[in-house]
Ligand SMILES: Nc1ncnc2c1ncn2[C@@H]1O[C@H](COP(=O)(O)OP(=O)(O)OP(=O)(O)O)[C@@H](O)[C@H]1O
């Protein structure tokens with residue numbers, strides 16, 4: 001059997017002493033796109049933060065293997081260099097840190113980790129310009145500090161811009177669709193879909209099925225109260241959009 | 253932005269590097285020492301008298317007790333004057349080979365020009381950067397700019413020097429200005445004539461005799477009416493003091509309509525007390541701009557001061573200080589609005605790390621007749637960990653109602669979320685911290701000349717070494 005890209009077993013996570021994620025099992029294979037949907041506060045962001053190594057997420061049980069390695073033993077930067085990427089639900093403003101030089105530094109870390117020769121700064125600039133254009137991300141913003149003064153939608157685009165430059169093996173997209181206008185949603189979703197191949201997988205957290213018209217999901221999971229309560233195919237997303245979570249919230 | 257200082261750390265910078273001439277030199281200061289300095293320098297009588305008067309004041313004054321803790325500073329154990337070698341004999345020993353390998357590496361990585369390194373390492377005191385220097389020198393001379401070593405200026409332009417010397421910062425100011433007045437040696441004299449605008453910044457190391465790296469150096473700048481000049485003091489590379497005390501003095505006279513900009517980064521070795529006095533007097537419609545960084549020294553008391561003496565005078569201060577383990581950085585800006593319609597702007601940023609203490613001690617005074625003044629003070633402190641400390645002690649005295657004052661102070665802690673964001677992109681934590689700190693001081697760095705800004709960022713990275721684990 002081919003080893004899955006990500007293998008989560010019975011993961012428990014606490015924040016400030018309070019358990020938020022109560023035993024999650026999830027397997028993501030190479031090239032797959034998984035969707036996690038669930039009500040506010042059900043622990044979706046906590047789950048993806050934990051996978052990225054957020055210092056406040058305390059893993060209280062379970063294990064995670066990423067490309068066969070113990071992900072939980074790695075620092076966030078090592079996880080990133082190992083091919084994991086998190087597009088944040090609320091991308092932060094980083095005062096005084098220019099996007100261009102920050103991203104070049106990150107890019108060089110990635111290429112070095114993959115034993116590749118990085119592009120020169122000049123060649124990197126053109127890559128960046130090209131990617132910005134594809135996402136309709138104003139190039140003037142490349143010289144601004146990361147996210148400072150950017151609109152909600154611009155920030156989400158900026159996250160996907162970074163994803164496209166860093167080329168991870170697994171992208172965790174935390175509500176990347178929220179805050180994007182109709183056209184931006186399409187551009188961003190296509191920007192992700194276009195990367196899809198056997199060496200790129202996605203875990204998408206979302207509240208709406210709208211992004212899925214561009215991204216064909218393989219699996220959809222429902223997360224409620226820190227647990228995955230149901231998994232299914234793409235149809236599940238449509239169903240959730242119509243019926244909501246009442247069915248499970250009444251039970252749990 | 254890969255860490256440039258992968259294999260070196262702050263300790264290397266602080267490796268003691270005893271100056272070759274310090275052996276057997278006399279410690280402490282008295283009339284004999286002062287007379288010998290003056291005689292050695294073949295000074296005119298008035299300068300000797302000034303030194304002796306200053307010595308008297310020094311002996312009377314108490315060590316200030318209001319600032320940093322100076323109780324372990326032993327003023328009798330300092331070598332106030334030692335002749336390294338005889339310039340007249342053309343004797344310029346080159347002990348570069350004796351400079352520790354590691355220190356040479358630091359200079360390499362900072363990209364410090366060869367000749368300047370020698371000065372910094374305390375083994376070279378005379379140098380001519382033939383090509384650049386001579387070209388610039390011709391240009392300055394054709395403009396009437398005087399740019400000399402302070403010792404030389406006293407001999408070559410006695411009347412001009414005497415008119416201004418310690419008239420902005422008098423010896424009677426405090427114990428260390430008095431000491432400075434008695435034992436000062438070397439430094440820079442810069443005179444820019446009326447309406448002359450010097451395009452490129454003047455840097456101390458362009459001077460033929462870069463003897464100003466001493467610890468009691470005197471910098472005297474006069475920007476005459478309508479002149480425009482930017483002077484850069486030393487450089488940001490670590491400086492090795494053979495003595496535990498640095499008591500320099502900077503005086504700047506900005507004449508009507510003139511503009512002067514003074515940039516410096518002080519980075520003395522950790523065992524140094526940096527008690528430096530810097531002040532500018534700004535006449536009608538003149539402008540002074542200060543850009544300063546302070547790191548290194550274990551204990552600093554440094555409060556650059558602008559005296560806005562003429563109608564419409566302006567000042568702009570940008571300051572950064574970094575307090576690392578065991579350091580007490582007591583800095584601040586003083587602005588005196590003594591004339592109507594004067595304006596001031598102060599931006600100060602401090603970083604405390606590893607138990608270091610950064611104190612901002614600012615003073616803002618507006619005289620009763622100084623109507624229509626504008627003052628803007630912003631001081632931000634960044635604490636990198638729980639053990640480090642910061643304090644803001646403003647002294648604001650406004651003597652009339654017709655002024656616009658804004659005073660903002662903020663203390664920020666290093667944000668775990670910011671660090672997480674950067675590391676989640678594959679950037680190692682130490683580098684991420686340096687990025688955040690460099691981002692914090694960016695509003696100041698932005699105003700530095702490019703090479704200087706790059707150097708400053710590298711120094712911050714160096715200070716950030718060993719921040720993790
Ligand atoms: N630092 C914290 N301290 C205490 N509780 C927290 C903290 N962070 C998150 N929580 C709680 O953990 C729960 C899960 O939060 P999380 O952000 O993972 O939800 P989510 O599923 O992403 O919600 P949303 O759809 O609104 O983004 C929430 O009840 C939240 O209040």
Ligand SMILES: [Mg+2]
Pocket residue numbers: 044045046089174
């Ligand atoms: Mg969330």
